[in-house]
Amino acid sequence: MSMIRMVLKEMWHRKVNFVLAVLAVTTAVAFSVAFFTAAKASERETARLMLSMGYNVHIIAKDADAGAFLLNGIPDKTMPADYLDKLATQQSISYNHLLATLEGRMNWRGMDIVLTGIAPEVCPPGQKKPPMTFQVDPGAVYVGHRIAASLQVKEGQTISLGGKDLKVKKCLSESGGLDDVRMQCNLGDAQEILNQPGRITGIKAVDCLCFEKGDPVAVLRKEIGAILPEAQVLQVKALANARAKQRQMVHGIFALMLPFVVAACAVWIGVLAAINVRDRQQEIGLLRALGYDAGAICLLFLGKALLVGLAGAGVGFLLGTTLGLTYGPGVFEITAKAMIRWEPSLLVFACILAPLFAIVASLIPTMIAITCDPAEALREE
Amino acid sequence: MLQCQDVTKTYRTPNGEVKALGDVSLRIDKGQFVAVCGPSGSGKTTLLMTMAAMLRPSAGMVRFEEEDIYGMAGSERAVFRAKNIGFVFQMFHLVPYLNVLENVRLAGGAVGGRDGGRARELLQRLGLQHRMDHRPAQLSTGERQRAAMARALLNRPKLILADEPTGNLDPDSAASVLGHLRDFHRAGGTVVIATHGPAAQELATRTIHLRNGTIERDG
Numbered sequence: 035m036s037m038i039r040m041v042l043k044e045m046w047h048r049k050v051n052f053v054l055a056v057l058a059v060t061t062a063v064a065f066s067v068a069f070f071t072a073a074k075a076s077e078r079e080t081a082r083l084m085l086s087m088g089y090n091v092h093i094i095a096k097d098a099d100a101g102a103f104l105l106n107g108i109p110d111k112t113m114p115a116d117y118l119d120k121l122a123t124q125q126s127i128s129y130n131h132l133l134a135t136l137e138g139r140m141n142w143r144g145m146d147i148v149l150t151g152i153a154p155e156v157c158p159p160g161q162k163k164p165p166m167t168f169q170v171d172p173g174a175v176y177v178g179h180r181i182a183a184s185l186q187v188k189e190g191q192t193i194s195l196g197g198k199d200l201k202v203k204k205c206l207s208e209s210g211g212l213d214d215v216r217m218q219c220n221l222g223d224a225q226e227i228l229n230q231p232g233r234i235t236g237i238k239a240v241d242c243l244c245f246e247k248g249d250p251v252a253v254l255r256k257e258i259g260a261i262l263p264e265a266q267v268l269q270v271k272a273l274a275n276a277r278a279k280q281r282q283m284v285h286g287i288f289a290l291m292l293p294f295v296v297a298a299c300a301v302w303i304g305v306l307a308a309i310n311v312r313d314r315q316q317e318i319g320l321l322r323a324l325g326y327d328a329g330a331i332c333l334l335f336l337g338k339a340l341l342v343g344l345a346g347a348g349v350g351f352l353l354g355t356t357l358g359l360t361y362g363p364g365v366f367e368i369t370a371k372a373m374i375r376w377e378p379s380l381l382v383f384a385c386i387l388a389p390l391f392a393i394v395a396s397l398i399p400t401m402i403a404i405t406c407d408p409a410e411a412l413r414e415e
Numbered sequence: 416m417l418q419c420q421d422v423t424k425t426y427r428t429p430n431g432e433v434k435a436l437g438d439v440s441l442r443i444d445k446g447q448f449v450a451v452c453g454p455s456g457s458g459k460t461t462l463l464m465t466m467a468a469m470l471r472p473s474a475g476m477v478r479f480e481e482e483d484i485y486g487m488a489g490s491e492r493a494v495f496r497a498k499n500i501g502f503v504f505q506m507f508h509l510v511p512y513l514n515v516l517e518n519v520r521l522a523g524g525a526v527g528g529r530d531g532g533r534a535r536e537l538l539q540r541l542g543l544q545h546r547m548d549h550r551p552a553q554l555s556t557g558e559r560q561r562a563a564m565a566r567a568l569l570n571r572p573k574l575i576l577a578d579e580p581t582g583n584l585d586p587d588s589a590a591s592v593l594g595h596l597r598d599f600h601r602a603g604g605t606v607v608i609a610t611h612g613p614a615a616q617e618l619a620t621r622t623i624h625l626r627n628g629t630i631e632r633d634g
């Protein structure tokens with residue numbers, strides 16, 4: 035008879051032990067899966083909110099009038115474009131996504147508009163994130179809704195802007211804000227049109243919300259101030275931040291509890307495994323007496339642990355996903371339901387970690403029973 | 416065939432050491448039917464386990480056909496045991512979740528004896544042909560011991576060691592088990608049986624009396 039059949043028969047014979055062991059793994063897996071499912075959704079929502087709120091850190095020239103900038107959204111002074119490069123090469127700073135822009139007011143065909151030149155987005159080293167805004171190729175322009183509507187600009191047209199020909203890539207849909215009177219082009223083109231070669235008016239950044247303690251603005255000012263003394267930092271405090279704070283807190287509580295729950299389950303599995311092996315000590319003695327070597331006997335017990343782990347991983351994943359989807363949004367303040375979804379990658383993790391966990395817990399009592407003389411193991415308690 | 420040389424076994428317990436065997440020397444020749452007698456606690460089980468390569472003595476040497484069995488590596492000894500020695504335990508030690516046939520065939524697993532025919536034939540010979548699919552818990556104690564006998568016989572051992580195989584049995588079942596041991600002996604096998612009962616001693620060609628872990632009388 036194969037060892038695997040023996041494993042199955044034994045599990046069927048000691049159903050209660052099996053069910054309890056699976057339950058222990060299920061608890062650990064379900065808790066972890068629920069946590070990570072909700073946490074991932076929370077991260078996604080944070081990113082989405084940040085995107086919709088725009089960049090939340092503005093770096094502008096030191097001599098720019100911060101009041102005027104807040105009033106009309108456009109800095110009145112420029113700074114060298116290489117500030118971006120200085121920032122982008124810094125290691126371990128509390129923001130990601132950097133976007134350099136040159137903005138200026140101008141009059142086009144009798145209408146006051148804002149021209150924004152956008153440099154390709156960069157990330158600090160080690161922070162690989164997809165761009166949050168579109169890239170603008172040289173020679174292309176994106177036209178705001180009001181401009182396009184008032185002046186009959188159509189996609190595909192070539193327009194002349196301050197003497198430079200640009201092709202209308204897209205007419206943007208209505209935003210109800212400054213974007214409607216904005217034209218966006220490549221940074222180089224804007225520098226030419228506004229006659230500001232090598233200059234930018236601002237760098238926008240998204241802070242990474244990874245501030246453990248302290249005032250984020252103060253941390254950012256300190257970090258950026260050290261790199262760019264000729265710049266000032268303004269942070270847009272927004273709802274997104276408040277939500278992010280809440281999530282960080284819940285995240286912290288869960289992260290604190292998770293090891294305890296997992297450890298409690300580990301002890302539980304360990305105790306069950308030890309009880310099982312103790313109950314089966316005579317069986318181990320008998321198998322040794324019949325000439326089975328340690329490997330075969332290990333297979334019998336660790337095979338069971340493997341199955342317990344896999345069963346617990348499967349059930350725990352389903353349970354954890356259900357819990358995460360049901361209660362995650364409430365606990366993590368996730369408002370967009372679309373952000374929360376099941377995470378297949380967690381199933382893969384569970385199917386590797388849970389059996390490993392069960393095997394390690396079973397290993398010690400099994401090894402103890404195997405290493406003693408068969409006669410010792412056979413002795414009645 | 417089997418030789419014990421100054422075998423001593425001391426058990427370590429939290430309450431001190433217990434000397435179960437002291438300098439036991441004996442040899443068992445092929446074809447003998449040896450009864451090991453002695454009061455409870457005299458060391459019968461300890462001696463049989465030591466001879467069966469299942470319990471390492473604290474001192475001394477056990478040889479089987481001139482081979483030092485405790486000099487072998489653990490896995491080597493396990494295979495050696497499965498091939499040469501059949502053991503019948505007082506407490507049967509059947510695996511509770513396997514049926515009778517599977518329990519008997521289990522003995523073949525370690526030495527590649529996957530053939531179910533011999534197990535069936537043995538169970539038939541021992542009168543358990545109708546019980547092959549039953550779990551040990553569904554059998555009478557006599558039937559359990561016969562199943563254990565079939566398991567001990569499966570690999571055609573040279574030596575069968577039986578530790579009070581009839582201790583828990585009614586007289587009829589005991590007679591049946593002893594009958595099968597006698598058959599094995601008649602077919603050329605060597606038997607060592609630990610026993611209190613006179614029936615086994617009658618079958619024996621030699622009786623060893625143990626007392627306090629030493630041989631009191633041999634012959």
Ligand SMILES: Nc1ncnc2c1ncn2[C@@H]1O[C@H](COP(=O)(O)OP(=O)(O)OP(=O)(O)O)[C@@H](O)[C@H]1O
Binds near residue numbers: 427461
């Ligand atoms: N694992 C052990 N730990 C401590 N002492 C032990 C152990 N096994 C046996 N003993 C002691 O060793 C001595 C011999 O025991 P053993 O079981 O060999 O006797 P026995 O002759 O088989 O007795 P019985 O007829 O009751 O089965 C006894 O005094 C017993 O208490």
Ligand SMILES: [Mg+2]
Binds near residue numbers: 460461
């Ligand atoms: Mg005994």
